[in-house]
Amino acid sequence: MAEIDFGGTLENVVTSEEFSLEKAQEILRKETVVVLGYGVQGPGQALNLRDNGIQVIVGQREGTASWDKAKADGFVPGETLVSIEEAARKGTIIQFLLSDAGQVALWPKVKACLNAGDALFFSHGFGVVYKDQTGIVPPADVDVILVAPKGSGRTVRTNFLDGSGINSSFAVFQDATGRARERTLAMGIAIGSGYLFPTTFEKEVYSDLTGERGVLMGCLAGVMEAQYQTLRKNGHSPSEAFNETVEELTQSLIRLVAENGMDWMFANCSTTAQRGALDWAPKFRDAVMPVFETLYKSVVTGEETRRTLDLNSAPDYRERLQEELDAIKNSEMWRAGTAVRSLRPERRGK
């Protein structure tokens, strides 16, 4: 563990310097690693593990697009690509990477396949923490561990291929074998994490549900829409409104934040922009603080989970989701975005 000062608070984190890939390979050589589910996180983690020299078996229901994708990615039906139950029976480290609603549906079958001493691996605290709603209560004789990449499965893979990584949190919920921690860290390193920071299942799920509903996705989409509509109502063209709301952020300013922080971005904008941003940031913070407080409560009480499970377990969930996504895609703002993106020099004429 390396002790790092995060803005005045010391935290112990793990990188491949403290826990090398060779050590992870050594630990995982004795295991059979299976990945249940080949949706978004499944492919990212399975392919990184395989490229890091770990033998991986994918468990996925047959006759689906996800099965075909696993096949196209080189997993061999009957050998390294099998049914969910067969994989769960074979595995000693079982990565439960079905969608959270899928985990609830499949839990009785997966539970029946677990053997004493197995490690049940999650990338989200959801199933275990909200057990009253999910029914996921692992048997006492298995390790229950978590590595949660703080990014989409897609970037878990692309960052790995670029030679960087996605930071992940890690936790041990249950240590039945005395090896839970080393298994967790070995998996965290082998899936290509940038650095690993400790958490608990509960803290992981509370922060994750808040983050994605908040700044990362929900709040971001909401404030973008509010600004775009304000500009449009006041007679600005779609091109102008979109550039001032999204394109400048994604193509310029957020990259400066990623590079060196918010102050660096401010320092590299005009003095007029800096003054305005410094004056208005506290007003936005105060305006949304009550929304964040309501959100966090809704996460902790399990209301967000209830809604997620109810809606995502409905048989027509994919169709209804597509309708909602299409409504965004077909809105003026995001159609304007399609036009703006097509004008990027690297995309012109393609």
Ligand SMILES: NC(=O)c1ccc[n+]([C@@H]2O[C@H](COP(=O)([O-])OP(=O)(O)OC[C@H]3O[C@@H](n4cnc5c(N)ncnc54)[C@H](OP(=O)(O)O)[C@@H]3O)[C@@H](O)[C@H]2O)c1
């Ligand atoms: N998405 C991310 O980037 C991300 C980031 C961090 C953590 N996580 C966590 O990682 C885990 C996996 O999430 P994900 O987003 O990768 O899930 P996802 O893309 O929604 O994965 C869907 C997978 O679950 C299978 N599945 C769903 N319902 C099923 C059912 N009833 N029976 C059998 N299979 C079923 C799907 O099979 P079919 O294709 O056959 O439907 C597919 O293989 C979750 O715990 C999530 O919270 C995800």
